[in-house]
Amino acid sequence: MEPVARQLRHDLAFAGAGRGRLGNSLEREFDPRTAKALGKLGLRTVDDLLRHYPRRYADRGRLSTLNDLQLDEHVTVIARVATADTRPMRNRRGAILTVQITDGTDTLTLTFFGKHRGSLEFHARKLRPGVTGMFTGTVSSYRGTRQLTHPDYETFGGEHGQGTSGTRGGGAVGPSEEQEAVDRAERPIPIYPAGQSIPTWKIRTCVEAVLDTLTNEDVPEPLPADYRQAHQLPDALTALRGIHSPHNEEDWRRARERFRHEEAFVLQTVLAQRRAAALETPAVARPARPGGLRDAFDARLPFELTAGQREVGETLEAELAEPAPMMRLLQGEVGSGKTVVALRAMLQVVDAGGQAALLAPTEVLAQQHLRTIRELLGPLGEAGMLTAADEATRVVLLTGSMGAAARRTALADAASGAAGIVVGTHALLSEVVQIPDLGLVVVDEQHRFGVEQRDALRAKAEVTPHLLVMTATPIPRTVAMTSFGDLETSTLRELPQGRAGVSTTVVPADRPRWVERTWERLRQEIDDGGRAYVVCPRISATEPAADGDAPLDTGTDGGEPAQLPLETGESARPRSGMAAVEEVLPMLRELPALEDVFIGQMHGRMSSEEKDAAMADFASGRTPVLVATTVIEVGVDVPDASVMVILDAERFGLSQLHQLRGRIGRGSRPGVCLAMTAAPPGSTAFERLTAFAQTADGFALAETDLRLRREGDVLGASQSGRSTSLRLLRVLTDAPIIDTARAAARELVARDPGLSGQPGLARAVAEMVDEDAAAYLERT
Template sequence: MGEPARAVSPDGRASLPGGPRGMLGQSVDRHVGARTAKALGKLGIRTVADLLRHYPRRYASRGRLSTLRELRLGEHVTVIAQVASADIRPMRAKRGAILTATITDGTDRLTLTFFGKHRGSLEYHQRRLRTGATGMFTGTVGAYRGSRQLTHPNYETFDDLDDEHEALGRAEWPIPIYPASQAISSWTIQRAIAVVLEHLDAADLPEALPADYRRAHGLPDALTALRWIHEPHGDEDWKRAQKRFRHEEAFVLQTVLAQRRAAALASPAVARPPRSDGIRDAFDARLPFELTAGQQEVGRVVEEELAGTVPMMRLLQGEVGSGKTVVALRAMLQVIDAGGQAALLAPTEVLAQQHLRTVLDLLGPLAEAGMLGAADQATRAVLLTGSMSAGARREALAAAASGEAGLVIGTHALLSEVVQIPELGLVVVDEQHRFGVEQRDALRAKAAATPHLLVMTATPIPRTVAMTSFGDLETSTLRELPRGRAGVSTTVVPAHLPRWIERTWERLRQEVDKGGRVYVVCPRISSSGSGDDVEEVADLDDEDVEAYGSAEQVIFGGTGSADRRTMASVEDVLPMLRELPALEGIPVGQMHGRMTPEEKDAAMADFATGRTPVLVCTTVIEVGVDVPEATMMLIMDADRFGLSQLHQLRGRVGRGSEPGVCLAVTAAPPESTTFERLSAFAESTDGFALAELDLKLRREGDVLGASQSGRSSSLRLLRVLTDADVIDAARTAARDLVARDPELTSEPGLAQMVAESVDEESAAYLERA
């Protein structure tokens, strides 16, 4: 598909439909130099709107020094400190000189290191870094001989800034510290913003918040808030500005969700009431286990909603292995009993095929309509994926279109225009976070009448996240696990300790000798390929993914090097494991996203039967794959994954009667935030607690779909874990506004910002498609 239509702004800059207008849509290079614009671009800042929404990370005071003790290795930091000393000495091993300066907060110290071809090239820095001078220093925290240091940091002393500050009367104003990089410093960003603010007026800014809402919550207008957040005269200014923008972000988001919900509810659904002695009752009678109390309660809620003409719009979340699939299957069978069809959308072929196998196993003769030996109440389940043969695809399409198949299971292939499901009464979307909203709605649009919707996720979602990410849905939660699960123990394995690595392979051997199966998960398919080789690895900040050493060093022991930040890959790890003396005689298989469906099926079959009891794989096995004999999960470069994803991976083992073991291998330094995050993962098996911690440690991400679209987060100040009151207030007000004014004609500024959010998301979806 081609690119979406693009508008051209008055300055000749192409922009997406609905993008920022007027001055806000102008390129930053019209207001700052080309060099600064290029550096800003590396931070994702390309327009004036981007620049103005690049809010300070924190605020500092000239008289208050930063706490140096809290600095972590690998962090890019900006600190305010005082120079304690600055000395130049010649290099010992080669020509050149080194300037070593020490800065202090009064308690702790940090070294600044500058290299030069000769002493004279460093004297400029030595003069500026006089003892007693105070200033701002920015760079990435490294280590040398056990001491933390910044190498060639950017810096400005307050002596450098005094003339400017005094002339503007800013000596006592809070100093904004912006998210920056090696390419551009915080104070350079501050100056660029000041240039733009000088020429900005109220007419340039859409006002997203209704006047009565601003008054009720004591919030300033948009222009005042922008000036306060970037050029505060006191702490009260930036605090009030941040409050305003948190409300704005929440209000725009909740308005989008309210409009979506209102549109979905405006068209009635076909009522699908339960039927006595139908296929669902027959299914319940053949279940080999008793439903948990949670499954029964959610089942009652879903049953009632399916029986009505108001479309069900429900999110079903639950721990790994809590039985969401059974709840969804009972709902689909209720719809089939009422004369409808149901479609289940899965994010990967492996998961879609797993769902089909699970459904066929659970239904037995109930899924064999048209076959000899089928039950009286039988239906048929078919699979639709992109890689099916032409003949199999034609057969599945015909079964779905004729209504013969009551259950249609598939991947994105279900969204194709050629797929017809005329009596579609229920859409089930598994692992919703892998899809955009448009994909969900594209499948629902295939129905003659609005179908009911059940969204499932095994990634636990805190309540406030559910209100934002899935604010158009009602939420049900399954926390209770089926009886008989033995549980999983987790250990973090430091890659720099050879004996720990040796013990890891010994432990793997023990599991296989006992009859278990072992997953060895790698973040990449190939170490020499492009970014496409990375499958479903969490989008972490650079400082969160410091991985040292090669796969070979980790597997065979030895310390890594910060110069070799190669992720473990299936193609590298597979032959290495086959050479390990500890694993002699053990067949090792592989599975990843480049393999054909037939190859994946064969790999999983060999793994499940024990023909290859060790499977080196990517996160293609993250969800849905169910091998009860799997007792061990070994995650290579575990720091490359988010906490929720690690929890998902861990959920693949310990699903039978034998206890599971999860080993998270990392080369991250023990004192780093990354290692702390992995330790938290090892200490807790509560997916909901880990999900909340994941949000605290990482950016919220874009709740309107950035994880799918690849664009930056629309939430810059709103924190879904701590701003529940803001989200609640915005949700109530937005729903009331949409109820009385669906088109937002009374709030043009809000309508513009909503259009920008939705159009950007739609354009990103079209570009992906």
């Protein structure tokens, strides 16, 4: 289902308002059947159609490689007809036309069925041996031979075929028409993302029909003239013609370059406006106070801050002391000490008379933050208790599942200002929560929240509070500039001393001895005093998706579900779907390798009390094995946890795998991560797991993730159910464009905040913001 904002955008009254020809419905431009077919591709307005750019360009003289075609793949290929034969069907009435097409080396069969030989005459006449054309359909197999059944096609003589019928050409052509035909034959052929409802050349015909009638007045120009001139970019209409109907390769390359700049510039303008609006609102300066809570905290730390922690801390200290709101992203490797850095910033605000709120995405993580902060503060966080230090503050927790009495106490402490630090989940966003002197908002794991959610918490303060966003998911610089472009970025790469590290091995699920050895290795760690996580993608076998605590980051290429043995030594056999906690738990209890070992569980359907008890039993060693979902992905800190088995590992993306692995090896005990998978060697999923096993560098994995996955996934579109407006811009390879656009957009917004001098850009910005309900970059 489409998001409401996108549905609104395609509403006829809305789409046409102020958008001219581009806002026209395709039903108004084409016949109902064509408009319906285009609608199945998500194209409903003229603008949608024109922004449906070709995936690639073909050369009429260059044939496709047929050997690479995969079964069930919807393909468009250019090939030459080798043979064509029409014969009666053997077992029933009717005729069959079998056409062999070739790329010069390999062949592919085209099959057409008809009621009689005459009904196939049109196709037989058009598909004569020697004819070259473009053919589209879904690859299937018949008796071991790959084929396209009733494919659509376009021969380069200009004829089209559609299954069992086609359009006929005819009539004499004049010299000018003949020359035009020769010119067209030499042009690149745009190949569009298509579907079974409509082939690529039909899309091309529709695009050309619209494009031929457009004028410059019909096409708004989002890019400022001086920017286009500086980068030698064509205007919007010229670029549309160049990308859809190029005369040569240079045309479509220049057009693509222009639209990459446009996408980057519009996006960076949205972010620049958001940042400028935030910075226009004054904040309360919260300078450091010598001899205060923060200094006392530093004095009692049992370890020395890393150089990175000190450097980032100095940056935060300086920005908190300014009357303009701090807006900063703190990213760092798993276990790099972001919490300590954030806590020092919160204490600086408390020293200055304010309050701080820490927003966490799950109750498990909120509880973990509460325990960590209280342990680090000791008497400094026990205000109101006999054991409190002289200048202590109070730390309280607010979650949705708290009892009424505990909730009333926490709300009262937050509202009265007695609590200097308030930790919570989405419950902090409730209208009943009052934090009157909120000076700093810390958002942990920002990719789990939207822009509106973090701003809703900031809005509780009478004066705009400072903002610190944290993420343990390493973000390449260019992604940070797009996903978090309204924030400045600080990075922690250095890990605290004493960490022993983690080794990772990919375990093929169809190798019984490897699987058996996995559980034996787990038992060895337990006998040596370690703790073991066994991670499953879902809670129960009846659930179609993952645990509700975190979105399932599949990133999979559709491999078969993992296979698990029911007993040690038994051959692995297919399971019905992904590994589930409720199935794996009893299976592990029956394994001889884990005899007499107490095994616990944790997942999103358990109450907060049950989760707390499960984690306490696990940390103490009462249940040294914990079967869990991704609820343990972030924030859980058990120093003795030394081994993790990830079942159906191909079901998770690289960033999520890295987060999970970060739960072990957090103390002096070396960690062992065993990623079990049924993904076949050579598949994208297996390649991703191989990369995961080869490095523990989260930033290197983030770059790999960006190469292996679609741009929309990286920017959060596939995870949130939205499509992305970044159609051509590639955040990994287009860093120079993003850099350039960011600087230019910020400069423009600084001198013209309302974009009054750039109506085309203002319209593009408004459409982007509206389309995703002011949260286009929300990474949920």
